Amino acid sequence: xxxxxxxxxxxxxxxxxxxxxxxxxxxxxxxxxxxxxxxxxxxxxxxxxxxxxxxxxxxxxxxxxxxxxxxxxxxxxxxxxxxxxxxxxxxxxxxxxxxxxxxxxxxxxxxxxxxxxxxxxxxxxxxxxxxxxxxxxxxxxxxxxxxxxxxxxxxxxxxxxxxxxxxxxxxxxxxxxxxxxxxxxxxxxxxxxxxxxxxxxxxxxxxxxxxxxxxxxxxxxxxxxxxxxxxxxxxxxxxxxxxxxxxxxxxxxxxxxxxxxxxxxxxxxxxxxxxxxxxxxxxxxxxxxxxxxxxxxxxxxxxxxxxxxxxxxxxxxxxxxxxxxxxxxxxxxxxxxxxxxxxxxxxxxxxxxxxxxxxxxxxxxxxxxxx
Amino acid sequence: xxxxxxxxxxxxxxxxxxxxxxxxxxxxxxxxxxxxxxxxxxxxxxxxxxxxxxxxxxxxxxxxxxxxxxxxxxxxxxxxxxxxxxxxxxxxxxxxxxxxxxxxxxxxxxxxxxxxxxxxxxxxxxxxxxxxxxxxxxxxxxxxxxxxxxxxxxxxxxxxxxxxxxxxxxxxxxxxx
Amino acid sequence: xxxxxxxxxxxxxxxxxxxxxxxxxxxxxxxxxxxxxxxxxxxxxxxxxxxxxxxxxxxxxxxxxxxxxxxxxxxxxxxxxxxxxxxxxxxxxxxxxxxxxxxxxxxxxxxxxxxxxxxxxxxxxxxxxxxxxxxxxxxxxxxxxxxxxxxxxxxxxxxxxxxxxxxxxxxxxxxxxxxxxxxxxxxxxxxxxxxxxxxxxxxxxxxxxxxxxxxxxxxxxxxxxxxxxxxxxxxxxxxxxxxxxxxxxxxxxxxxxxxxxxxxxxxxxxxxxxxxxxxxxxxxxxxxxxxxxxxxxxxxxxxxxxxxxxxxxxxxxxxxxxxxxxxxxxxxxxxxxxxxxxxxxxxxxxxxxxxx
Numbered sequence: 001x002x003x004x005x006x007x008x009x010x011x012x013x014x015x016x017x018x019x020x021x022x023x024x025x026x027x028x029x030x031x032x033x034x035x036x037x038x039x040x041x042x043x044x045x046x047x048x049x050x051x052x053x054x055x056x057x058x059x060x061x062x063x064x065x066x067x068x069x070x071x072x073x074x075x076x077x078x079x080x081x082x083x084x085x086x087x088x089x090x091x092x093x094x095x096x097x098x099x100x101x102x103x104x105x106x107x108x109x110x111x112x113x114x115x116x117x118x119x120x121x122x123x124x125x126x127x128x129x130x131x132x133x134x135x136x137x138x139x140x141x142x143x144x145x146x147x148x149x150x151x152x153x154x155x156x157x158x159x160x161x162x163x164x165x166x167x168x169x170x171x172x173x174x175x176x177x178x179x180x181x182x183x184x185x186x187x188x189x190x191x192x193x194x195x196x197x198x199x200x201x202x203x204x205x206x207x208x209x210x211x212x213x214x215x216x217x218x219x220x221x222x223x224x225x226x227x228x229x230x231x232x233x234x235x236x237x238x239x240x241x242x243x244x245x246x247x248x249x250x251x252x253x254x255x256x257x258x259x260x261x262x263x264x265x266x267x268x269x270x271x272x273x274x275x276x277x278x279x280x281x282x283x284x285x286x287x288x289x290x291x292x293x294x295x296x297x298x299x300x301x302x303x304x305x306x307x308x309x310x311x312x313x314x315x316x317x318x319x320x321x322x323x324x325x326x327x328x329x330x331x332x333x334x335x336x337x338x339x340x341x342x343x344x345x346x347x348x349x350x351x352x353x354x355x356x357x358x359x360x361x362x363x364x365x366x367x368x369x370x371x
Numbered sequence: 372x373x374x375x376x377x378x379x380x381x382x383x384x385x386x387x388x389x390x391x392x393x394x395x396x397x398x399x400x401x402x403x404x405x406x407x408x409x410x411x412x413x414x415x416x417x418x419x420x421x422x423x424x425x426x427x428x429x430x431x432x433x434x435x436x437x438x439x440x441x442x443x444x445x446x447x448x449x450x451x452x453x454x455x456x457x458x459x460x461x462x463x464x465x466x467x468x469x470x471x472x473x474x475x476x477x478x479x480x481x482x483x484x485x486x487x488x489x490x491x492x493x494x495x496x497x498x499x500x501x502x503x504x505x506x507x508x509x510x511x512x513x514x515x516x517x518x519x520x521x522x523x524x525x526x527x528x529x530x531x532x533x534x535x536x537x538x539x540x541x542x543x544x545x546x547x548x
Numbered sequence: 549x550x551x552x553x554x555x556x557x558x559x560x561x562x563x564x565x566x567x568x569x570x571x572x573x574x575x576x577x578x579x580x581x582x583x584x585x586x587x588x589x590x591x592x593x594x595x596x597x598x599x600x601x602x603x604x605x606x607x608x609x610x611x612x613x614x615x616x617x618x619x620x621x622x623x624x625x626x627x628x629x630x631x632x633x634x635x636x637x638x639x640x641x642x643x644x645x646x647x648x649x650x651x652x653x654x655x656x657x658x659x660x661x662x663x664x665x666x667x668x669x670x671x672x673x674x675x676x677x678x679x680x681x682x683x684x685x686x687x688x689x690x691x692x693x694x695x696x697x698x699x700x701x702x703x704x705x706x707x708x709x710x711x712x713x714x715x716x717x718x719x720x721x722x723x724x725x726x727x728x729x730x731x732x733x734x735x736x737x738x739x740x741x742x743x744x745x746x747x748x749x750x751x752x753x754x755x756x757x758x759x760x761x762x763x764x765x766x767x768x769x770x771x772x773x774x775x776x777x778x779x780x781x782x783x784x785x786x787x788x789x790x791x792x793x794x795x796x797x798x799x800x801x802x803x804x805x806x807x808x809x810x811x812x813x814x815x816x817x818x819x820x821x822x823x824x825x826x827x828x829x830x831x832x833x834x835x836x837x838x839x840x841x842x843x844x845x846x847x848x849x850x851x852x853x854x855x856x857x858x859x860x861x862x863x864x865x866x867x868x869x870x871x872x873x874x875x876x877x878x879x880x881x882x883x884x885x886x887x888x889x890x891x892x893x894x895x896x897x898x899x900x901x902x903x904x
Contacts, residue, residue: 008691010691010692010695011691016790017790032695032876041518041519042517042518042519042520042521045519045520047530049504049531050530050531085399086398086399088398119872122872122873123779123781123871123872123873124870124871124872124873125591125595125869126591126594126595126869126870129595129596129597130595130596133596189870190872193871193872195779195871195872195873195874196872198874198875198878199872199873199874199875199878210492212426212427212465213426213491213492213493214492214493215427215428215429215491215492215493226465228465233468234468299398300398302397302398302399303397303399303400303402303459303472304398304399304400305399305400305429305430305461305472307429314429316429316430316461318430318432318459318461320434328437329432329434329435329531331430331432331433331434333429333430337496338493338496338497340496341492341493341495341496342492345492351875351876351877352695352789353875353876354875370519371519
């Protein structure tokens with residue numbers, strides 16, 4: 001007698017502990033094996049692009065904060081770089097250095113959230129809190145500079161909103177010395193934990209050609225083995241002045257491009273960001289930070305696509321200007337939006353538990369997916 | 372490493388039957404405008420040609436050009452030109468490290484553009500977004516649904532069009548409430 | 549204990565009821581209250597934070613406040629649940645883990661039932677929990693609950709095999725199924741514990757030592773899995789299945805599951821203590837013997853039993869807040885490919901040695 005079988009559809013989210021926000025995944029299951037995954041997004045859609053059309057260029061900056069709210073500083077940074085490219089203005093040296101310092105601190109903070117919540121997804125609670133204790137110190141540095149801890153509105157077109165606090169550089173240096181040993185601690189606690197490796201190695205393998213075809217960028221692409229980092233390959237701001245490595249996935253625990261590689265590339269990037277920070281603190285000149293801020297931004301008619309290496313990958317702003325004070329069209333290429341589209345491809349044939357592992361490893365922020 | 376001008380020339384040589392135009396008087400980057408119904412073939416050529424190798428689609432953006440105007444005809448009657456909707460393709464080659472921007476425009480009353488989802492998988496969701504927001508119909512797209520807006524949103528209402536007006540009711544609830 | 553109560557009340561039924569309720573009110577409830585707080589405080593300090601601090605001094609009354617909240621909560625039963633099973637499941641789960649306490653020798657003078665088949669009874673009766681969990685998962689009519697319940701049932705049934713095999717090897721060594729007799733055999737100093745080869749002669753004990761240690765490790769791992777603790781908390785893996793089989797429960801019914809979980813934590817630790825760690829015997833000799841006060845000895849035994857049990861519970865907490873969680877197939881791999889073969893080989897070797 002044939003037993004009647006049918007696939008089970010499991011709705012994961014929008015309220016679910018490990019969808020990192022309000023993402024709904026429609027899983028088609030056969031037992032615990034995934035047949036198909038359909039992501040449904042849009043629960044956090046706040047009409048950034050429509051809003052931007054009604055705002056003047058400087059007014060858009062606070063809105064960019066609210067996209068990737070874990071890495072707001074870098075969203076500001078990307079926007080400022082893009083508009084400056086359209087306007088063709090140069091910003092003072094000190095501003096460039098401040099931006100790089102803020103950007104790299106933000107990258108560390110953002111990766112901390114990514115790594116910590118990844119551990120949390122796999123059931124390791126303690127590393128998450130250890131990482132958040134250290135992230136707190138970075139947020140304190142940000143608070144000291146611009147008064148905000150999450151949404152900064154700090155990097156403006158042509159400058160930054162405040163100069164650094166007199167103690168900032170000293171405290172940042174102290175933070176670097178304090179934090180460096182903690183990366184080794186994280187490795188002991190989580191990265192090289194046997195159970196963690198079992199859960200992540202050879203899971204959700206992303207071959208390089210698939211990764212490029214799906215438009216993966218940032219750590220996700222590098223984990224698949226391509227040494228591609230906009231800070232090196234297409235240096236914006238002053239990134240060409242610093243000496244740092246671009247870590248790539250090596251398949252140390254399994255196959256190149258598996259979840260463990262994506263995780264570990266982020267761990268290695270922490271180290272590189274600290275390296276950049278050290279150099280930037282050494283070299284930073286004195287100067288005025290607001291001299292280049294234009295009184296009225298009215299760019300020439302035309303289009304510009306500017307992209308920066310945000311913690312989650314390539315953050316691009318496509319701006320069409322019609323010569324007025326408002327952008328005619330602003331489109332954001334959000335790295336998480338693009339990364340999430342590969343979910344269906346990666347999850348096929350894995351178990352329900354692996355969905356969590358894969359989703360955590362591509363590191364999305366729903367604020368940015370939905371904008 | 373190729374400049375947009377050279378890419379434009381090679382495209383023209385390869386596809387003699389299609390129209391190409393290069394818009395160069397822009398402040399940052401020139402744009403090549405291409406035939407909307409054959410953009411997938413052009414895409415395949417750009418991706419697979421050994422000298423071009425545009426393996427990465429950085430972003431695909433739908434734009435309402437807002438260029439509707441009235442055209443006066445010889446017999447003094449006016450007809451409405453609804454204007455165009457456009458799609459911008461920003462391409463990049465991870466091996467050769469060069470970039471190009473393509474633009475495909477379609478008339479607003481029948482905005483049909485061929486899908487490039489088969490060429491670059493990235494385009495899948497970006498095209499859905501362009502459909503959702505601007506209302507461009509991508510031909511041969513496997514799954515053209517709304518993506519950011521609710522699935523039950525009014526079929527003919529596309530929020531990022533310049534002539535969009537807020538609906539008065541959504542699911543029987545007054546907007547703005 | 550029952551005889552004493554019978555003498556006091558003169559009625560079998562009242563004595564029975566009181567004897568049956570004693571462990572619940574004297575031990576399980578207070579223990580659950582303390583264990584929840586312990587878990588929260590220990591995990592908090594492991595993670596460099598303070599944990600509950602508001603209710604009472606350093607938050608010691610926090611669990612009582614939580615219980616009060618749970619009692620007051622509305623008991624939500626969704627429309628599409630199978631009401632009978634849904635209401636029965638938490639009771640069954642709790643009953644299963646409570647029944648285990650009947651055969652645990654807390655001290656020489658306090659054993660619910662000194663039945664000769666103690667350990668056999670425990671292994672049998674704790675399987676009721678599986679039925680309860682399956683009922684909860686099925687009756688909730690929720691896919692997460694169902695997945696959690698299926699995982700849980702598979703896990704508990706699988707891990708009962710290595711547990712039983714290890715217990716069997718110790719039963720072979722001691723020649724008894726009664727936990728009380730086992731505890732008595734492990735009297736005097738700690739090198740007489742079954743963990744260190746039991747009360748055998750010097751040479752045989754040395755031979756046995758590595759194998760009984762292995763047996764203990766296997767037993768501890770599989771008992772962790774049987775009570776669904778990290779790294780084996782797959783049935784209720786919160787990041788995947790929200791809360792597993794008790795997703796749909798609220799209020800007191802949820803509290804029953806919760807209580808059962810903590811009761812179980814202590815139950816498996818207590819069994820491990822009784823089998824391997826000398827039961828209620830003191831590792832250092834009794835104060836009562838030294839100063840010649842005999843009635844002190846049972847209390848000392850109770851003290852030692854609790855200390856050892858809570859010690860093992862602390863290890864469980866420590867593991868939970870350190871390790872990530874296994875995947876469901878890896879869980880089965882650990883059981884079927886490693887624990888069961890090792891337990892088998894261990895059983896054979898211990899059998900051969902005890903022939904000497």
